[in-house]
Amino acid sequence: MKKYTDIHDIENIPKIIQEAIALKANPFQYEHLGKHKTLVMLFFNSSLRTRLSTEKAAKNLGMDVMILDINNAWNLEFKDGTIMNLDSAEHIKEAAQVISQYTDVIAVRAFPSLKNKEEDESEYILNNFTKYASVPIINMESATAHPLQALTDAITISELTNKKKPKVVLSWAPHPKALPHAVANSFIKMMQSIDVDFSITHPEGYALDPNITKNTPISYDQEEALKDADFVYVKNWSSYDNYGQVLDQNPDWMITQEKIGNATCMHCLPVRRNMVIEDAVLDSDNSAVIQQAGNRTFAAQVVLKKILENL
Amino acid sequence: MKKYTDIHDIENIPKIIQEAIALKANPFQYEHLGKHKTLVMLFFNSSLRTRLSTEKAAKNLGMDVMILDINNAWNLEFKDGTIMNLDSAEHIKEAAQVISQYTDVIAVRAFPSLKNKEEDESEYILNNFTKYASVPIINMESATAHPLQALTDAITISELTNKKKPKVVLSWAPHPKALPHAVANSFIKMMQSIDVDFSITHPEGYALDPNITKNTPISYDQEEALKDADFVYVKNWSSYDNYGQVLDQNPDWMITQEKIGNATCMHCLPVRRNMVIEDAVLDSDNSAVIQQAGNRTFAAQVVLKKILENL
Amino acid sequence: MKKYTDIHDIENIPKIIQEAIALKANPFQYEHLGKHKTLVMLFFNSSLRTRLSTEKAAKNLGMDVMILDINNAWNLEFKDGTIMNLDSAEHIKEAAQVISQYTDVIAVRAFPSLKNKEEDESEYILNNFTKYASVPIINMESATAHPLQALTDAITISELTNKKKPKVVLSWAPHPKALPHAVANSFIKMMQSIDVDFSITHPEGYALDPNITKNTPISYDQEEALKDADFVYVKNWSSYDNYGQVLDQNPDWMITQEKIGNATCMHCLPVRRNMVIEDAVLDSDNSAVIQQAGNRTFAAQVVLKKILENL
Numbered sequence: 010m011k012k013y014t015d016i017h018d019i020e021n022i023p024k025i026i027q028e029a030i031a032l033k034a035n036p037f038q039y040e041h042l043g044k045h046k047t048l049v050m051l052f053f054n055s056s057l058r059t060r061l062s063t064e065k066a067a068k069n070l071g072m073d074v075m076i077l078d079i080n081n082a083w084n085l086e087f088k089d090g091t092i093m094n095l096d097s098a099e100h101i102k103e104a105a106q107v108i109s110q111y112t113d114v115i116a117v118r119a120f121p122s123l124k125n126k127e128e129d130e131s132e133y134i135l136n137n138f139t140k141y142a143s144v145p146i147i148n149m150e151s152a153t154a155h156p157l158q159a160l161t162d163a164i165t166i167s168e169l170t171n172k173k174k175p176k177v178v179l180s181w182a183p184h185p186k187a188l189p190h191a192v193a194n195s196f197i198k199m200m201q202s203i204d205v206d207f208s209i210t211h212p213e214g215y216a217l218d219p220n221i222t223k224n225t226p227i228s229y230d231q232e233e234a235l236k237d238a239d240f241v242y243v244k245n246w247s248s249y250d251n252y253g254q255v256l257d258q259n260p261d262w263m264i265t266q267e268k269i270g271n272a273t274c275m276h277c278l279p280v281r282r283n284m285v286i287e288d289a290v291l292d293s294d295n296s297a298v299i300q301q302a303g304n305r306t307f308a309a310q311v312v313l314k315k316i317l318e319n320l
Numbered sequence: 321m322k323k324y325t326d327i328h329d330i331e332n333i334p335k336i337i338q339e340a341i342a343l344k345a346n347p348f349q350y351e352h353l354g355k356h357k358t359l360v361m362l363f364f365n366s367s368l369r370t371r372l373s374t375e376k377a378a379k380n381l382g383m384d385v386m387i388l389d390i391n392n393a394w395n396l397e398f399k400d401g402t403i404m405n406l407d408s409a410e411h412i413k414e415a416a417q418v419i420s421q422y423t424d425v426i427a428v429r430a431f432p433s434l435k436n437k438e439e440d441e442s443e444y445i446l447n448n449f450t451k452y453a454s455v456p457i458i459n460m461e462s463a464t465a466h467p468l469q470a471l472t473d474a475i476t477i478s479e480l481t482n483k484k485k486p487k488v489v490l491s492w493a494p495h496p497k498a499l500p501h502a503v504a505n506s507f508i509k510m511m512q513s514i515d516v517d518f519s520i521t522h523p524e525g526y527a528l529d530p531n532i533t534k535n536t537p538i539s540y541d542q543e544e545a546l547k548d549a550d551f552v553y554v555k556n557w558s559s560y561d562n563y564g565q566v567l568d569q570n571p572d573w574m575i576t577q578e579k580i581g582n583a584t585c586m587h588c589l590p591v592r593r594n595m596v597i598e599d600a601v602l603d604s605d606n607s608a609v610i611q612q613a614g615n616r617t618f619a620a621q622v623v624l625k626k627i628l629e630n631l
Numbered sequence: 632m633k634k635y636t637d638i639h640d641i642e643n644i645p646k647i648i649q650e651a652i653a654l655k656a657n658p659f660q661y662e663h664l665g666k667h668k669t670l671v672m673l674f675f676n677s678s679l680r681t682r683l684s685t686e687k688a689a690k691n692l693g694m695d696v697m698i699l700d701i702n703n704a705w706n707l708e709f710k711d712g713t714i715m716n717l718d719s720a721e722h723i724k725e726a727a728q729v730i731s732q733y734t735d736v737i738a739v740r741a742f743p744s745l746k747n748k749e750e751d752e753s754e755y756i757l758n759n760f761t762k763y764a765s766v767p768i769i770n771m772e773s774a775t776a777h778p779l780q781a782l783t784d785a786i787t788i789s790e791l792t793n794k795k796k797p798k799v800v801l802s803w804a805p806h807p808k809a810l811p812h813a814v815a816n817s818f819i820k821m822m823q824s825i826d827v828d829f830s831i832t833h834p835e836g837y838a839l840d841p842n843i844t845k846n847t848p849i850s851y852d853q854e855e856a857l858k859d860a861d862f863v864y865v866k867n868w869s870s871y872d873n874y875g876q877v878l879d880q881n882p883d884w885m886i887t888q889e890k891i892g893n894a895t896c897m898h899c900l901p902v903r904r905n906m907v908i909e910d911a912v913l914d915s916d917n918s919a920v921i922q923q924a925g926n927r928t929f930a931a932q933v934v935l936k937k938i939l940e941n942l
Contacts (some may be wrong), residue, residue: 203717279410590721
């Protein structure tokens with residue numbers, strides 16, 4: 010693997026899932042691979058799970074880890090040809106080339122503004138790192154994608170079902186703040202790539218990028234959509250058409266025990282209890298959210314392993 | 321040891337002191353113990369000594385260390401049943417369970433508000449980590465306790481005296497800001513648990529929690545109290561009765577060379593010079609404050625060692 | 632080496648340059664040297680290159696690294712005899728002695744205020760660490776010096792020329808903000824110490840400390856000065872006489888392809904493109920700025936190696 014910025018950087022998804030599950034059973038088996046190798050983790054935004062799980066994954070492989078909260082350094086410039094006489098102190102051209110000299114892999118977290126769709130969709134932060142860095146780039150959640158989360162989700166579904174083609178439903182749920190589309194986007198791409206019966210349900214006005222949803226069935230009737238589901242993946246996102254807007258926080262769309270029945274409840278976390286999902290679900294045996302978060306380590310680890318093997 | 325949130329988690333104090341002193345003489349003797357083990361250090365508050373000494377202690381034992389300033393992530397919710405539609409993005413239930421999957425031990429620093437006595441005394445941050453985490457918890461100073469400091473203090477007294485029952489006095493001293501009771505509380509508990517002649521002196525209005533001071537003699541006459549002391553442990557704390565208030569900053573209570581005579585002066589640091597303790601004391605051979613700070617490494621290391629041996 | 636706060640702490644510059652180049656060819660050759668040794672990096676100011684390269688250097692030598700952004704702890708007091716009843720919570724006397732007990736080497740970054748020349752020139756932060764710490768101090772850029780950068784620059788010049796006495800010109804260039812003199816100062820000292828034909832060019836009003844420039848030729852005519860240069864080292868600094876002032880941002884002094892001709896362009900980074908140096912230079916083969924930044928690792932590593940060998 011030469012980079013991991015999108016789930017389509019994975020050549021063989023079923024195989025990588027099995028490798029991740031094998032790493033979980035034996036996390037230190039490949040620690041020789043990372044000897045004398047360094048991962049730099051760059052954060053433009055907050056992180057809890059991604060930060061700790063990716064650092065742990067790298068250390069399981071014997072790598073050194075260096076973490077930089079970019080906001081503790083200075084503003085980077087991403088536009089070409091600018092006269093840099095304002096707030097930005099360093100151009101991404103220099104930053105990416107320089108950091109590449111101190112490390113073997115760079116992982117980047119850079120959220121969208123949710124204000125300028127075109128700018129967010131250009132993925133200018135992630136893509137400029139990919140363009141100018143001389144080492145592989147890992148996406149720790151960008152403006153439009155969170156492929157480490159999607160891989161975790163696929164691993165977790167694989168662990169939890171024996172069905173050939175389980176029914177998986179992605180359901181929108183209410184949230185007080187405007188959230189990005191990245192988790193939903195990557196989950197959709199992943200579900201379209203593995204053998205599941207996949208559909209999406211959300212209120213009108215919350216349609217995602219049609220270039221991502223493609224032919225996936227979409228319903229505005231949550232109850233109907235969740236019927237006989239094996240897995241319900243819960244996620245809020247802000248409007249894509251009215252870009253970055255919270256149209257309403259309709260509490261009727263909260264995921265309850267009654268709605269979910271015997272299905273397994275999934276969420277990428279952090280989750281706002283009793284707003285997105287009610288306590289009764291999260292505290293039940295049907296919740297897989299902790300297991301999902303635990304699998305973040307092995308999603309990151311299998312990606313790092315593939316990258317190290319290719320260095 | 322299954323956790324270290326209070327000094328009473330130590331089974332045998334004299335034995336653990338001797339083990340800490342042995343680690344100091346040979347810090348890397350047990351570095352095999354921490355192989356493939358990780359310590360996550362979570363800071364809700366600032367730290368210098370605790371952060372560096374605990375990280376060093378873990379590395380002396382061969383552990384990996386991951387540090388997260390929680391304020392760089394997001395607000396956690398600690399109340400059950402809340403509709404999380406405000407500032408808190410993640411419930412402690414998820415956070416503690418999730419972080420537990422990335423580490424073998426979690427150390428937490430969470431100071432009191434000093435505004436709500438009942439809330440502070442509930443130790444809701446520390447106790448919720450203990451309740452929901454699936455790995456051992458170490459207290460790096462909580463609302464009401466600082467057991468790593470108290471262990472350090474006991475180690476330092478043990479190093480510095482041959483007396484069977486040295487006279488130890490805890491003296492309040494003035495400070496411009498409202499400080500917590502944690503250091504005083506844990507020091508008192510520790511002195512009550514080892515073989516010393518222990519008393520407390522403070523101005524009227526500065527009585528500590530009677531459930532902690534118990535039968536320990538308390539004097540309002542600092543000069544009388546310090547007479548013939550072998551160790552004077554200096555510490556400011558805000559009022560407990562008028563919770564979190566600075567009643568006065570009476571400079572007469574500052575610790576001076578004249579007051580302390582030949583006694584050894586102890587303080588947990590940071591110390592405000594010429595406000596809490598005068599320069600002449602801190603710069604004299606009677607000051608043990610640097611030695612105390614140095615012993616923080618071995619207090620943390622012996623605690624981590626006991627926890628690792630029990631994993 | 633007992634410390635590295637100034638380039639004159641190096642005994643034999645040509646020899647250390649050769650050692651650094653040898654480390655670059657074989658970065659892990661001395662990793663046994665740092666076993667059980669710790670570097671504490673203390674930042675009073677932002678850092679990208681210095682932070683990552685110094686951490687990498689230490690890890691290449693097998694050291695453990697602990698990083699503390701001092702602003703995440705509390706204000707330190709540097710004045711003797713103060714009654715500490717205001718903002719400072721801990722005196723440098725305690726801080727430096729305490730931190731020394733947790734580490735084998737301390738690296739410090741502490742920029743000038745550019746408001747009080749006398750205070751800045753006293754180097755009170757760096758010098759108080761040197762005075763009170765019991766372990767070697769490394770300067771990661773202080774008020775008046777950046778010796779790790781100057782060593783990097785000498786290494787880079789050595790790599791890029793076969794000439795016995797290349798012509799090196801330090802040229803001031805415009806910048807929107809008031810910048811320190813540290814990089815220029817240390818570069819000048821370094822150029823005065825190795826076998827180069829060295830001169831300085833800057834607009835009137837931008838004369839540096841005469842105790843540093845000494846007999847180095849200075850020209851106000853940039854075009855004349857750059858003629859036949861082998862290396863042009865570009866750097867902005869604020870006025871030294873009108874201390875810390877930006878007198879003008881004269882765009883005529885920006886470094887262009889036309890001005891630089893076939894000379895190699897050097898800069899310590901971060902660089903503001905099209906303000907300090909134009910794109911055409913930075914994107915050309917004549918730019919050495921990325922190579923310079925890469926050499927930061929080996930400048931730090933050779934310094935750490937010398938210090939470790941002397942512990």
